[in-house]
Amino acid sequence: MTGSKRWFVIINPTSGNGSCNRKWTDIQKLLISNKFNFEFVFTQYQNHSFELTQGAIKQGFRDFICVGGDGTLHNIINGIMDQKEVLSTDIHVGIIPIGTGNDWVKTHQIPNQLEKAIEIIKKGSLKIQDVGKIDLIPENKRPVYFINLAGIGFDGYVVSKVNKYKHLGTLAYLAGAFLGLFSFQNFRSKVSVNAEQIESKTLMILVGICKYSGGGMQLTETSNPFDGILDISIVKDIGKWDIIKNLPKLFNGKITSHKKVETYKTTSVSIDLLDTKKPFIQADGELIGTGNIEVSIIQKAFSFYA
Ligand SMILES: Nc1ncnc2c1ncn2[C@@H]1O[C@H](COP(=O)(O)OP(=O)(O)OP(=O)(O)O)[C@@H](O)[C@H]1O
Numbered sequence: 650m651t652g653s654k655r656w657f658v659i660i661n662p663t664s665g666n667g668s669c670n671r672k673w674t675d676i677q678k679l680l681i682s683n684k685f686n687f688e689f690v691f692t693q694y695q696n697h698s699f700e701l702t703q704g705a706i707k708q709g710f711r712d713f714i715c716v717g718g719d720g721t722l723h724n725i726i727n728g729i730m731d732q733k734e735v736l737s738t739d740i741h742v743g744i745i746p747i748g749t750g751n752d753w754v755k756t757h758q759i760p761n762q763l764e765k766a767i768e769i770i771k772k773g774s775l776k777i778q779d780v781g782k783i784d785l786i787p788e789n790k791r792p793v794y795f796i797n798l799a800g801i802g803f804d805g806y807v808v809s810k811v812n813k814y815k816h817l818g819t820l821a822y823l824a825g826a827f828l829g830l831f832s833f834q835n836f837r838s839k840v841s842v843n844a845e846q847i848e849s850k851t852l853m854i855l856v857g858i859c860k861y862s863g864g865g866m867q868l869t870e871t872s873n874p875f876d877g878i879l880d881i882s883i884v885k886d887i888g889k890w891d892i893i894k895n896l897p898k899l900f901n902g903k904i905t906s907h908k909k910v911e912t913y914k915t916t917s918v919s920i921d922l923l924d925t926k927k928p929f930i931q932a933d934g935e936l937i938g939t940g941n942i943e944v945s946i947i948q949k950a951f952s953f954y955a
Contacts, residue, residue, distance in 0.1 A: 656680075656743075657710040658689035659698050659725060661717035665747045666815040669716065672747050672763065676716060679767050687714070692721070702728025712741050714770060718748015719797060723933035726951060730780060730794040738777055743770030743954040749815050749864070750822060750934060753797040756859035756874060757955045770954045778874035780950040781858050783932060786941045795932040796951055798862040798869065799944065801920060802853035803884075805929030806833045807863065808936055822864030826899075830889045837923040840883055842913045850886040854920055856944050857882070860902075862934070867902035870912045877948040881913040917945040 658680070662669050680687055688710075692698055702713065702725045715722045722744060729737050745766045746754045757776065760766055783793045803826075811825035839848045855862075857869030857880040869880035887895075887909045898904040905912050920942050922928065927939040 654686065654712045655710060656685050656687035656712045656714055657701075657705040658687050658714040658716060659692065659701050659721065660689060661692045661698065661721040663692075664717040664721055665749055666818070669747050673716070676745060676763055676767070679763060680714075683767060683771050685771075692717075696724050698724035699728040699731070703732050706732055706734050706740065711735070711739060712743070714743040714745060716745045716747060718746065719750055719753050719934045720748070722753060723795065723797075723935050726780065726796055727794050730782075730947075730950065731791060737780075737950050738952045741775055741952045741954060745770075749818060750862075752861040752864065753859055753933065755861040755865065756797075756872075757953075759955055772954075774955065775952050776875075776955045777949045777952045779858055779877055780947045781856060781879060781932075782945050782947055783930075783937065784943045784945075785930075785938060786943060788938075788940060790938075793932050793937045794947075795858070796874070797859045797933045798855060798857045798872075799930065799932040800853055800855040800862070800868075801838070801922070801930045801942070802836060802851055802928045803829065803833050804853050804855065804863060804868070805931040805936065805939075808931040808934055809929050819864045822866070826863065827893075830892060834926075835886050836926070836928050838883075839921040839923060840881070841919040841921075842881055842915050845913075847883060847911065848923075849883065852884040852887050852892075854884070855882040856880070856918060858946070863899075866899045868899065868904060870902070870905040875949070877916065877946060878914050879916065879918060879944065879946050881915060881918055883911045883913075885909040885911070917943065919943045 781795045807825040807829045814821040814824040838851045855868045857872040872880045
């Protein structure tokens with residue numbers, strides 16, 4: 650099975666705080682012993698996976714393996730979604746998670762152990778999930794696609810700080826969130842969703858497809874990557890101490906029942922930032938800029954081994 654396909658393996662040597670360099674030797678041996686016919690390449694700079702993916706598609710590759718974290722996978726998906734050569738669902742991605750948060754794989758129960766992750770890819774069963782699309786208004790940039798969760802405000806701020814703490818592994822996001830609380834300022838926003846307009850002071854606004862982000866936090870309600878629906882959480886003007894008191898609820902999903910959190914299910918949402926100082930936007934844990942955005946969903950567009 651694996652031998653008849655040609656696999657293109659993309660490795661981010663900086664994922665998981667550099668643990669990749671150690672792990673790649675083992676991964677390569679496992680791919681060889683499992684008879685994968687593969688070419689591989691190490692990324693050399695940020696977003697390099699985007700170009701590598703598009704180049705490999707042009708060369709005829711349809712099966713990819715991502716060796717990295719959520720950010721590497723995010724860049725590969727953007728490479729797939731941004732090209733017109735082939736249907737996105739004709740390209741299949743296997744994931745060997747070696748990142749820090751590895752949040753997307755949690756929803757699909759793709760294991761972090763190398764042997765088990767490779768076993769899943771070898772088995773060859775495919776799933777197809779929805780993809781979110783973010784249009785930054787009015788910038789004429791290409792859309793940004795995401796498969797896990799996008800957010801504006803505090804979570805974008807945490808992403809901007811978290812690199813400093815990556816040596817702490819999965820605790821990096823918690824450390825970033827805790828320390829960020831003391832410097833982040835809530836902002837005014839207008840969210841247009843399902844014919845409603847919600848104008849409020851906000852800590853963060855989240856748009857979820859899958860369940861987990863920020864190293865295992867669950868900030869949206871009952872997200873399902875196969876239902877064609879975006880799960881929105883508007884976290885209003887919660888104070889710092891209230892968040893600290895509710896820390897466990899950030900991880901067990903109960904935060905969505907807090908009286909200052911409003912949730913919506915929709916297929917599209919517009920978010921306007923009303924203050925002059927604009928907060929960061931993150932998608933799958935990658936900073937993508939700032940400004941007003943429109944987010945929509947593309948049903949069943951990403952095919953992966955799981
Ligand atoms: N060679 C490189 N040098 C510097 N940065 C890189 C390189 N290759 C990729 N990157 C960037 O590294 C960032 C982090 O990658 P990734 O998300 O895979 O690992 P991680 O942050 O450890 O994991 P997670 O996102 O799951 O916490 C991404 O923004 C990616 O664009």
